[in-house]
Amino acid sequence: MRNSPVTPTVDYDRDGVQHGFLNLPHSRDFSAWGSLMIPITVVKNGAGPTAVLTGANHGDEYEGPVALLELARSLDPAAIAGRVIIVPMMNYPAFRAATRTSPVDGGNLNRAFPGSPEGSITQKIADYFQRTLIPLADVIVDIHSGGKTLEFVPFAAAHILEDKQQQGRCVAAMHAFNAPFSTMLLEIDAVGMYDTAAEDQGKTFISTELGGGGTVSAETAAIAKKGISNVLKHCNILAGDPEISQTRMLDMPGSDCFVISEHSGLFEPCLELASPVRKGDLVARIHNIERTGTPTIEYRAKMDGILAGRHFPGLIGTGDFISMVAIPVS
Ligand code: ZN
Numbered sequence: 001m002r003n004s005p006v007t008p009t010v011d012y013d014r015d016g017v018q019h020g021f022l023n024l025p026h027s028r029d030f031s032a033w034g035s036l037m038i039p040i041t042v043v044k045n046g047a048g049p050t051a052v053l054t055g056a057n058h059g060d061e062y063e064g065p066v067a068l069l070e071l072a073r074s075l076d077p078a079a080i081a082g083r084v085i086i087v088p089m090m091n092y093p094a095f096r097a098a099t100r101t102s103p104v105d106g107g108n109l110n111r112a113f114p115g116s117p118e119g120s121i122t123q124k125i126a127d128y129f130q131r132t133l134i135p136l137a138d139v140i141v142d143i144h145s146g147g148k149t150l151e152f153v154p155f156a157a158a159h160i161l162e163d164k165q166q167q168g169r170c171v172a173a174m175h176a177f178n179a180p181f182s183t184m185l186l187e188i189d190a191v192g193m194y195d196t197a198a199e200d201q202g203k204t205f206i207s208t209e210l211g212g213g214g215t216v217s218a219e220t221a222a223i224a225k226k227g228i229s230n231v232l233k234h235c236n237i238l239a240g241d242p243e244i245s246q247t248r249m250l251d252m253p254g255s256d257c258f259v260i261s262e263h264s265g266l267f268e269p270c271l272e273l274a275s276p277v278r279k280g281d282l283v284a285r286i287h288n289i290e291r292t293g294t295p296t297i298e299y300r301a302k303m304d305g306i307l308a309g310r311h312f313p314g315l316i317g318t319g320d321f322i323s324m325v326a327i328p329v330s
Contacts, residue, residue, distance in 0.1 A: 001117065001131075002117045002118055003117065004117050004124070004127055004128045004131060004132060005024060005025055005117060005124055006022050006023065006024045006124065006125075006128040006132070007022075007023045008020065008021070008022050008023070008040065009021045009022075009023060010040055010041075010042045011042075012042055012044075012083070012085070012136060013044075014042075014044065015044050015045055015046065015077065016043075016044065016045075016077050017041065017042075017043050017075070017076075017077055018041065018042045018043075019039070019040075019041050019072065020039075020040055020041075020042075021037040021038060021039060021040060022037070022038040022040050022087070022125075022128065023035045023036075023037055024036040024037075024038065024121065024124055024125065024128075026104070026121060028104075036092060036093065036104075036121060037092075038087065038089065038090075038092045038125070039087070039088065039089060039092070040085070040086065040087050041072035041075075041084075041085075041086040042083065042084070042085050042086075043072075043075045043076075043077050043080060043083070043084045043086070044077060044080075044082070044083040044084075045077040045078065045080050045081060045082070045083075046081060046082070047081075047082070048080070048081040048082025048083065048236070048237060049082045049083075049138040049139065049235050049236065049237055050082060050083040050084075050085065050136050050137050050138050050139075051082075051083070051084050051085070051137065051138070051139045051140070051141065051231065051232060051235060051237055052085045052087075052133050052134070052136065052137040052139075052140045052141075053068055053071070053084065053085070053086050053087070053140075053141050053143075053228060054068075054086075054087045054088075054090045054140070054141070054142045054143065054194075055067070055068045055087075055088045055089060055090065055142075055143045056088065056089040056090055056091055056092070056094070056095040057090045057091055057109050057110050057142055057144060057194060058091065058094065058100045058101075058108070058109070058110060058144060058147050059089075059091050059093070059094025059095040059096070059097060059098060059099050059100060059101070059102070060094070060098055060099055060100050060147040060148045060214045061100075061143070061144050061145040061146070061147050061212075062145065062214075062215060062216035063143055063145050063208075063210040063211065063216050063220050063221055063223070063224040064088065064142075064143030064144070064145075064224065065088045065089050065095065066216050066221045066224065066225075067143065067221060067224035067225045067227075067228055068086050068087075068088035068143070068228070069088045070225060071084075071086060071225075071228060071229075072086045072088060079238060079239070080232070080237050080238055081236065081237060081239075082235075082236075082237045083136075083237075084232065084237060085133060085136065085137070087133075090109060090125070090129075090142075091107075091109040091122065091125065093121065094109070098214070100147050100148070100149075101122075102121060102122045104120070104121045104122070105120035105121050105122050105123075106122075107120055107121065107122020107123065108122070109122050109125060109126060109194070110144075110192070110193050110194055110195075111189070111191070111192035111193065112125075112126040112192055113126045113129070113130055113192050113193060113194055113196065113197035114126065114127065114130040114131075114197055115127030115128075115129070115130050126194075126197075129194065129197070130197055134197060134198050134201050134203060135201065137198070137203055138203070138204065138235065139173060139203070139204040139205075139231060139235050140198050140203050140204070140205045140206075141173075141177070141206055141207075141208075141227070141228060141231050142194055142195065142198075142205070142206075142207045142208075143207070143208050143210065143224055143227075143228075144207055144208055144209055144210070145208070145209055145210045145211045145212050145216070145220065146209060146211060146212015146213060146309065146312060147212060147214060148212075148213065148214035148312065148313070149212075149214075149311065149312055149313055149320070149321075150209075150212045150309060150310070150311065150312055150321060151211060151212035151213050151273065151309065151310060151312045152209035152210070152211065152212055152273070152308060152309040152324075153180065153181050153273050153274045153306070153307075153308050153309070154179050154180050154181060154208075154209070154210045154211060154219070154220055154223050155179050155180070155181035155182060155183045155208065155209055155210075155250065155308070156174045156177040156178070156179040156181075156182050156183070156206055156207075156208045156227060157174065157182075157183045157184075157185035157206060157207050157208060157209065158170040158171045158173070158174040158182075158183075158184060158185070158205075158206055159184070159185055159187070159190075159195065159199065160184060160186075161199055163202070166199070166202060166204070169204040170199075170204055170205055170206055171184075172234070173204050173205075173206045173231055173234060173235070174206045175244075175247070176230045176231050176233070176234030176242045176244075177206060177208070177227035177228075177230055177231050178226065178227060178230055178242060178243070178244050178245065178247055179208060179210065179223050179227055179247060180223065180246075180247060180248065181247060181248050181249075181250050181308070181326075182247045182248070182249050182250065183209075183249075183250040183251075183252065183308070183326060184250070184251050184252060185207075185252060186252040186253075186254070186255075186257060188258065188321075195207055204235075206231070208224070208227065209309065210223055210224055212309075212312055213312045214312075226243060229242075229243075230242035230243060230244075248328055249328065249329045249330070250305075250306070250308060250326035250327065250328060250329070251326060251327045251328075251329045252324075252326050252327070253303075253327065256302040256303045256325075257302075257303065257305075257324055257325050257326060258321065258323070258324055259283060259284075259299050259300075259301070259302065259321075259322040259323045259324075259325075260319065260320070260321060260322060261286065261299070261311075261316050261317065261318060261319065261320045261321075261322050262318055263286045263297045263316075263318060264286075264289075264315075264316060264317040264318050265286040265287050265288055265289045265297070265315070265316060266286065266287040266289050266314065266315060266316075267284060267286060267311055267313070267314060267315060267316040267322075268284060268285040268286070268287060268296070269283070269284050269310055269311070270282045270283055270284055270285060271283050271284075271307045271310075271323075272307070273307055273308070273309070273310065274306055274307065274308075275306060275307050276305075276306055277301045277304065277305055277306060277307050277325055278301065278304050279300075279301055279302060279303050279304050280300050280301065281300060281301045282298055282299070282300055283299055283300060283301050283307065283310070283322065283323045283325075284298075284299045284310070284311070284322050284323060285297065285298055285299070286299070286316060289315075299322050299323070301323070301325050302325070303325055303327070304325075304327070305325040305326050305327040305328065306325065306326060306327075306328055307323060307324075307325060308324050308325065308326040309321075309323065309324035310322065310323045310324070311323070
């Protein structure tokens, strides 16, 4: 396969702190011979494990960029053993546009893996992670949140994997992250995800969903900062023990966790996040916005659990995600 068109301005093998860019040639109307410059920081001190930390895989999710820009600014190489590679804004064009997907090519980076060195901008970013950064990693943390259209209880997530030894490593890293909730996450659409690409390479991988609504809160930013620091301690890149408080374990046994809208209209949530829910409970109503005097459509939970995620904007369309119920486990 053709080499990646990305040229890093940092040297992954050099000790110390380097702030630079992933330079990806991007010829466009206002910069004919220009490049997309994706910020990257490498902090290295001798031999040891490598962590690859990413945010804004989706451009409208902000806990990752907030926590990782802070880490890039502050991480002292003398305080670590090994290497930390930080890309706070992975889908940089999407981040600059405050959109989930890239304004350049419409690409959803978290559905673009394994990518292609000959594809669109988003596919080229995916390919660089696929063939260069994932192979360097021992542990990968990819910080997501709900973005403009979803909101979640703050959770770290691992997946059910065929390799139970690898799954155990991922679950241990999820517990080290120590978000208020820890979820064995069932993906609606796992094909093309960064998660799947990293897991297929045998890596210890965790992701998160921390809040949403296209913004960040003081609480969720603090969860991201503590979680990342904890994972670096867990894999002995930083000294010390992870700071652990209570987490609630959540399980997602199947597709009944999700309710999807078959109507469009005005969205009225009927339950707050983290509320206990029983099968048949009302989770949302959709009001007809084309005429008055018509009944609302009621959407009900398909199983018992807690409300772990829901639609965020005031308007909803057919096919939109309404809610996610997960089961607390002890
Ligand atoms: Zn996301």
